[in-house]
Amino acid sequence: MYVILMYDVGEKRVGKMLKLCRKYLNWIQNSVFEGEITEVKLEELKSKASCFMDKNHDSLIIFKSRNEKWLDKEIVGKELSSIDNFL
């Protein structure tokens, strides 16, 4: 399964969320990740995120596509993913 995941969390939880998401997916921009992931691994990610998320303020949006081919990605401007390894 191919997913695009984006989070919006309080400043104090940004580092934790970033670290968690990078274990499962590829960072592409700001608070946005993408990648192939199994249903089981995605459940694991969501469950771990739920532990520290503030449900009244934080959100995690996940778009799932059964096949990456069904999605076209286009980038205007700077491509961020190449910086990923340096962070």
Next chain:
Amino acid sequence: MYVILMYDVGEKRVGKMLKLCRKYLNWIQNSVFEGEITEVKLEELKSKASCFMDKNHDSLIIFKSRNEKWLDKEIVGKELSSIDNFL
């Protein structure tokens, strides 16, 4: 065509980008938008954004899907889109 659009722009250009994107799509989180849009309208949006984007620092990522049904959306935590009308 169904798109998910996310931007990462310098602070000075955030307001302009937000305003522009809201003319074409629905805001769902932070700097993320989604919605049905025609190829022509999307080109219009991209061309307008390019006018004020700093290509060395800013980025706009667009995921396109021919059919919204090919994408499942899941939200964990707070759903932001409902606040849209108040902003």
